[in-house]
Amino acid sequence: MPALLLGTSSLKTPSLNRRGTAELFEISRRARLVQSFEADPTAPVPKLWQQRLGSSEAPARWARHGRGTWWLIWLDDGEPLLALPSAPHSSALDLLFADELHRSSFDQLPSLKRREPSALEQRCLRLLTSGSAVQWQPSGLASISGSLFPALASVSHGCLRVALRGDRLMAEGPVASSPFAALQVHHPERQANVVRFDPPSAYLELNSVSLQPLLGSLFNNSLFAQQLDSRYGLAKQLRDVLLKTPVLVRLDALEGGRFQAAIQARLMLAAGEIDMTKRSLDAVATALLKRGFQRVERPLLSPDGRPSNHLAVVWLDPQGHPQGGWSLGPALRGQVELLLALGDAPYLRSNPLKRMGQQQLRLRARPDQLARLGWLGPGWPRVVGKAPQLEIEMTALPKQQQPGWLRLQLDVR
DSSP states (O other): GGGGOOOOOOOOOOOOOOHHHHHHHHHTOOOOOEEEEOOOSOOOOOOHHHHOOOOOOOHHHHHHHHEEEEEEEEEEESOOEEEOOTTTOOOSEEESSSSHHHHHHHHHHHHOOOOOOOOOHHHHHHHHHHHHEEEEEEHHHHHHHHGGGGGGGGSSSSEEEEEEEETEEEEEEEEEEGGGGOOOSSSSSOOOOOOOOOSSSEEEEEEEEOSHHHHHHHTTTTHHHHHHHHHHHOOOOHHHHTTSSHHHHHHHSSSSSSSEEEEEEEEEEEEEGHHHHHHHHHHHHHHHHHHTTTEEEEEEEEETTEEEEEEEEEOOOTSOOEEEEEEEEBBBBEEEEEEEEEESBBBSSSEEEOOOOOOEEEEEEOHHHHHTTTOOOTHHHHHHHOOOOOOEEEEOOOOSSSSSSEEEHHHHH
């Protein structure tokens, strides 16, 4: 997601020699976020250049820079530093800080143990020195995503090539839940293609081979896990089952009631896991009854609004409004569908979002509507919060020793 901070253009040759690239690597090891940009001499001089270089020097240096690459680097706190290749030999970086305090703080940082970049870090350096790209670490992603960070922990490290093609902002590259230094490269470098996507029918739709990329870190958090176990009876065995289960998720708007939107998840469980699932649902039911909710059973509604042959458990608040529920389907070919809902009664949906080709995860969303609901806080870039469409796919999910591969499209019309 940090790749969405600014739009960019096509890739060019590197603008730093080996010494300058090594310096960029050492600085990036300390950075929570690094962005590279390809300059356009026909465009106005960026305001940040004018602030750091002065109104007289900035235009001349911008003109000399041509279509070379320049960088914004966010360290632990404060404004980003502007990094430019030193003139005239590009043998090092000119580091332009917001003020002397930031410069002094940087100069006083303890030295890092020098090491050669790993193969994955070398790939990221090539992206950062050859055009428009973004690299982030957990603190950088957390500062942007805020309360959504627990759902993004599997991509807490990343490095994406970025390009603006027409009204599509494209980004693609490796992502991981741990530092790139210890990971193995197993994905070929490739260029993202512009693929038109249909408007989403919901505020958010997700189709994934498992829940692990979204909820793995949250379910495994000791404090959160203890609460799930003690208050709702969701034992670790069931949590592990749910995390590895294929899932479809929808977020739909609600016209009235206590909530502005309803979330519904469809999970496909193995038939042998149903008894354990039923016991856990009974434990959740006991906890909800103690909290004043009322349990009713209703026919599960089909996509055309008519009752189906299956029943759904619906939980009502003291005012009689549905707050969520669940439904277990019949066993078919050794599998059972579990339907979970929050914010409204569960019901069947037609035409669920499909994965295509080698996709392991596909997400389609309307960021402008998510921002209206408050799901995207003020830390997200403005271009994200105003976008009518977003699509993310992962052709490989992050593993302990290997990165995942993420591809992103954003409508910036």
